[in-house]
Amino acid sequence: MKIIKVITSLLIFISIISCKSAESILTNKTPFKIEKATFSTWHGGVRGVSGYKLELKLNKPYKLDSIYFRNQKGALELDKTKNVYTAVFTIRNKTRNPFGNKKPNNQKNIPFELKKDEAVISFQTNKGIQYYKITNVEEVEGKRFP
Template sequence: MSIIKNIFFPLSILVFMSCASYQFEKQPPFKIISGTYTNWVGGVRGVSGTNINIVYSSNQEVEFDSIFYKDRKTKVSYKKNGSETSLLGQFRNETEDFQLQRSGQLEYGNSLPNDKKKKVDKPFKLDGNEVVISYKENNKIKYFKYSNLTEGEQVLYR
């Protein structure tokens, strides 16, 4: 029983401390009007991804940094369409293609290719309809969680 206490107690403190390090803002300096995620597939095998489009309004200049979606992170880009401004996050699904030798004897001893995906700190556990937006306010990075993403129609490129 004491072994369980010795393991469980420090582990639970560590979990609570890591959760407390990221506080979500309740009143950010912007208002989200709508948010969508759109899955897309390219014309070449293995090329696909997800685009995030978040339409927002703000009475002040906001310096956005990144969008977190599922277990990934990307830098924000902007799109202006008339009076609407959108945050864009583009997530490409990376697959590594490799060629096998014709002969098993030539293939013997070869290792699998290295994982070239960026290792990202996964600070947030997000569902498929949630994103976290990071932005700077008074030289401090803040986080806002948006949970109402809607799925757009899948795009097929040829």
């Protein structure tokens, strides 16, 4: 019985010291420069459906993986003609469900604490996956779809 307590204590200790906080994995350098970071709110043609469209303009092409914004994780897609990455996040009204369908849970528990005007991007380098926090993401005029 004593051996089990020692082993359990040892495992708990190892797991505690091996954990990194999400903020400690952020890098402060990138191999590219973010020239502009904006988001807009959109409202869909279906009642209760809206979301955000986030755009990042870089000074040169680079392979970005994903972005964390307002407690959601999204994929970034590159428009090569403009060198702009775009991510679209959908938010569904939780109080309305006229068809009784189960609503997808697009809210994720992300590993970063972010303010409303902050985002984190992930990208690959020779050191592995890196994370970079973008501050002051500017809100621009949104769109309403009929």
